[in-house]
Amino acid sequence: xxxxxxxxxxxxxxxxxxxxxxxxxxxxxxxxxxxxxxxxxxxxxxxxxxxxxxxxxxxxxxxxxxxxxxxxxxxxxxxxxxxxxxxxxxxxxxxxxxxxxxxxxxxxxxxxxxxxxxxxxxxxxxxxxxxxxxxxxxxxxxxxxxxxx
Amino acid sequence: xxxxxxxxxxxxxxxxxxxxxxxxxxxxxxxxxxxxxxxxxxxxxxxxxxxxxxxxxxxxxxxxxxxxxxxxxxxxxxxxxxxxxxxxxxxxxxxxxxxxxxxxxxxxxxxxxxxxxxxxxxxxxxxxxxxxxxxxxxxxxxxxxxxxxxxxxxxxxxxxxxxxxxxxxxxxxxxxxxxxxxxxxxxxxxxxxxxxxxxxxxxxxxxxxxxxxxxxxxxxxxxxxxxxxxxxxxxxxxxxxxxxxxxxxxxxxxxxxxxxxxxxxxxxxxxxxxxxxxxxxxxxxxxxxxxxxxxxxxxxxxxxxxxxxxxxxxxxxxxxxxxxxxxxxxxxxxxxxxxxxxxxxxxxxxxxxxxxxxxxxxxxxxxxxxxxxxxxxxxxxxxxxxxxxxxxxxxxxxxxxxxxxxxxxxxxxxxxx
Numbered sequence: 320x321x322x323x324x325x326x327x328x329x330x331x332x333x334x335x336x337x338x339x340x341x342x343x344x345x346x347x348x349x350x351x352x353x354x355x356x357x358x359x360x361x362x363x364x365x366x367x368x369x370x371x372x373x374x375x376x377x378x379x380x381x382x383x384x385x386x387x388x389x390x391x392x393x394x395x396x397x398x399x400x401x402x403x404x405x406x407x408x409x410x411x412x413x414x415x416x417x418x419x420x421x422x423x424x425x426x427x428x429x430x431x432x433x434x435x436x437x438x439x440x441x442x443x444x445x446x447x448x449x450x451x452x453x454x455x456x457x458x459x460x461x462x463x464x465x466x467x468x
Numbered sequence: 469x470x471x472x473x474x475x476x477x478x479x480x481x482x483x484x485x486x487x488x489x490x491x492x493x494x495x496x497x498x499x500x501x502x503x504x505x506x507x508x509x510x511x512x513x514x515x516x517x518x519x520x521x522x523x524x525x526x527x528x529x530x531x532x533x534x535x536x537x538x539x540x541x542x543x544x545x546x547x548x549x550x551x552x553x554x555x556x557x558x559x560x561x562x563x564x565x566x567x568x569x570x571x572x573x574x575x576x577x578x579x580x581x582x583x584x585x586x587x588x589x590x591x592x593x594x595x596x597x598x599x600x601x602x603x604x605x606x607x608x609x610x611x612x613x614x615x616x617x618x619x620x621x622x623x624x625x626x627x628x629x630x631x632x633x634x635x636x637x638x639x640x641x642x643x644x645x646x647x648x649x650x651x652x653x654x655x656x657x658x659x660x661x662x663x664x665x666x667x668x669x670x671x672x673x674x675x676x677x678x679x680x681x682x683x684x685x686x687x688x689x690x691x692x693x694x695x696x697x698x699x700x701x702x703x704x705x706x707x708x709x710x711x712x713x714x715x716x717x718x719x720x721x722x723x724x725x726x727x728x729x730x731x732x733x734x735x736x737x738x739x740x741x742x743x744x745x746x747x748x749x750x751x752x753x754x755x756x757x758x759x760x761x762x763x764x765x766x767x768x769x770x771x772x773x774x775x776x777x778x779x780x781x782x783x784x785x786x787x788x789x790x791x792x793x794x795x796x797x798x799x800x801x802x803x804x805x806x807x808x809x810x811x812x813x814x815x816x817x818x819x820x821x822x823x824x825x826x827x828x829x830x831x832x833x834x835x836x837x838x839x840x841x842x843x844x845x846x847x848x849x850x851x852x853x854x855x856x857x858x859x860x861x862x863x864x865x866x867x868x869x870x871x872x873x874x875x876x877x878x879x880x881x882x883x884x885x
Contacts, residue, residue, distance in 0.1 A: 322832035326883050357824050358854035383822035
């Protein structure tokens with residue numbers, strides 16, 4: 320992966336026009352994510368219905384293009400998924416950004432999120448891509464504040 | 469802008485020869501890009517003249533100091549104490565007893581805050597720092613506040629990143645025990661009017677600590693002429709290796725300080741009933757120090773003194789003016805820190821591009837800069853930004869490096885267009 324791949328058009332697009340970039344009033348789950356190292360700071364809001372499906376998910380906050388695009392694509396991907404499915408995707412995403420899962424070789428449930436594969440070659444930026452996911456996972460686990468240090 | 473805005477660098481030094489002294493400058497990074505090193509405020513590069521003496525010490529002279537009777541120990545002791553004398557001359561301390569080797573600026577400030585601070589500061593006493601301090605000159609004083617109940621006062625800065633001297637003066641009272649100030653800001657580049665600061669502090673009898681981490685590689689520092697009580701800096705920002713730094717203190721002040729760490733090398737005699745401490749500087753240097761690091765620091769000082777601060781200042785002034793001129797023309801850029809008195813540090817933000825993305829995109833072009841809050845979160849809050857991208861120059865940088873920086877920023881702006 321080159322830096323050009325890291326900043327391909329879809330990432331820039333999600334950064335400039337983040338999807339589901341809003342607050343959900345009275346969400347069933349929410350958490351605040353913070354990367355003290357670089358100041359990336361976001362909130363993830365989730366509404367899970369009685370059947371355990373994510374009916375709505377959104378985020379707010381400020382950060383670099385990688386963290387914002389990752390959060391935006393995460394909300395797109397997880398809307399309509401069950402909590403169990405979300406956890407499986409989170410686990411795959413986590414392995415991928417650490418370089419432990421190669422979407423081209425290994426089985427995965429990442430879909431378009433595979434665009435973030437190879438970010439493990441930029442150790443300083445792994446936390447940018449992972450912040451929204453850890454925050455989402457924390458929200459579903461009822462943790463109020465997530466720090467990725 | 470000064471007069472050097474055309475296409476030549478000042479001819480006061482042989483830049484090609486100097487650049488050959490730094491092996492790392494011949495490196496390529498990120499798929500064959502020549503390294504453009506503009507992260508000198510984080511750490512400076514190391515010349516062969518330093519690396520060789522450090523290598524020689526460990527390869528042929530490895531030995532502990534001050535206690536061996538054998539040849540190598542005597543030799544290492546002589547080199548280590550010789551480095552102390554080199555530092556003494558470099559900052560014009562009265563005597564080598566006033567030069568304490570530490571592990572760096574952070575440990576030097578912590579030593580003062582914990583040893584001098586605990587002894588001299590009590591509830592209601594005041595410590596004054598500025599809004600532009602590095603965390604290393606904030607947190608130790610907050611810890612002292614926790615312990616003693618003293619008051620920590622913050623001198624404000626203006627929109628150019630300069631200290632508000634009127635406000636600073638009004639903060640000083642007879643209860644002010646310490647004024648701990650950064651000489652040169654690592655994130656803004658501001659050079660503070662330390663002589664005025666020291667004069668005002670002395671009116672009320674306050675001690676003064678200068679954090680000179682970003683100063684000593686760029687300009688002559690004379691502790692007697694300044695009349696500061698403490699001055700601290702790191703070896704690794706002065707072309708030496710990491711793990712060695714200096715605490716200068718006036719003898720009378722250091723002598724009154726209880727040792728922070730007890731152990732070997734800092735004692736006169738030890739029995740289980742009673743230990744008597746050694747004199748300065750050993751009393752404040754418990755344990756085996758960074759011997760090779762200190763010897764390397766001495767070599768680094770010899771190296772830059774051979775080049776001379778006049779030539780260094782000419783080169784860095786030219787680079788600052790040249791790079792500032794080029795950067796100012798870029799669309800959507802905002803330079804953070806525009807003090808009248810500035811070192812060759814340029815912090816900036818570009819509309820719509822987070823500094824971390826900028827840092828990664830510059831890195832892709834081989835340009836090494838720092839992106840982040842630079843351990844000065846209150847400065848970021850003051851300017852209402854999460855972070856900056858920071859290019860920091862040293863004398864071995866060239867106008868071509870500044871051109872490469874600007875070219876890489878333009879490419880980053882295109883990626884985000």
